[in-house]
Amino acid sequence: MIRVISKNALALGAAAALCVAILSLVNQQTAPRISEQRLAAKLAILSEVLPGVDAGQALLQDCLQVTDESLLGKASAQTLYRWRQDSKLSAYIIETTAPDGYSGNIDLIVALTPDGTVLGSRVLQHKETPGLGDKIETRRSDWMLSFNQKTVSDANAAKWAVRKDGGDFDQFTGATITPRAVINAVRNAVLYVQQHPELATLPANCTDL
Template identity: 80%
Template sequence: MIRAIRKNALALGAAAVFCVAILSLVNQQTAPRISEQLLASKLAILSEVLPGVDASQSLLQDCLLVTNEALLGRTTAQAVYRWRQNGELAGFIVETTAPNGYSGNIDLIVALTPDGTILGSRVLDHKETPGLGDKIEARRSPWIFSFSGKTVTDDNASKWAVRKDGGDFDQFTGATITPRAVIQAVRNAALLIQQQPELADIPANCAL
């Protein structure tokens, strides 16, 4: 009886080791492909927020990891890319998060000039309600384009809100929380660039 139990235990152990080995092999084979897909997806989005700019992998080489929970929405570091033309700083691409979406975090990317003027913005990931909150996606609605060309000043700070709250931006019928969260996140990305001019000179530390 004991011998049979030991035999079964050894068989189960061997099977477990075999399964772990197979999973490890599959992970090694698929990880590069997943990484390539994520890179391609990020470059495609960068091409949208920086029209006319060659969004190649070299654009991602001049990258900073920045931790600022108040302005970037996470306790962990977010990526900030520096876009250059003829060797001169032409703008920043900020990855940021709206932590107060209706259904949780809304991850965004915002392109800005060195003075904080917004060139473009896109949603990277969210879990907002289909048919309501998902209008923050460019493929669902042109709403996300309403930030382009805007900046944040002392005079217009109160206008960075939905119209229902006295601001300049449309809300969605039945989904006011979602646009409020995105407006705040985009505004905060502009404030980050305005308030941290040292980002222009810090050595890159997260190149892909």
């Protein structure tokens, strides 16, 4: 009986070791491709928020890890990229989070000029209700384009709201919480850049490109 149990244990151990070896081999073979796909996806979204710019490795390497829970939506670090044209700083592209979406966090990326004018914005990830809150996706509507060329000032601060609240932005039929959250997140990204002029000269500190 003991001998049978020992044989079964050895067989199971050998099978487990074989499975681990196979998984390790598959991971080694697929990791470079997965990395390439992630890089391509990141460059594609950066190109979307920077119209006319061919985003490349240089843009990814000139980046900062920044943290500001009150303006960027979470306690952990977010990534901010710096785009330079002819060695002159032309734009920031910052990842930010709306923590108050209807179904949780809404992760965004926003491109801005150094003075805080929005060049483009996109949603990276969300769990909003299909058919209602998902109009924040550009494949569903062009609502996200309404931020383009806008900035925040004392004169227009109240206009950064949905029309229902006296602002300039459309709300969605049956879903006001989602656009409110995104408007606040984009506005706060603008405020973050406006309040931190040192971003232009800080040394790059990203390690995971």
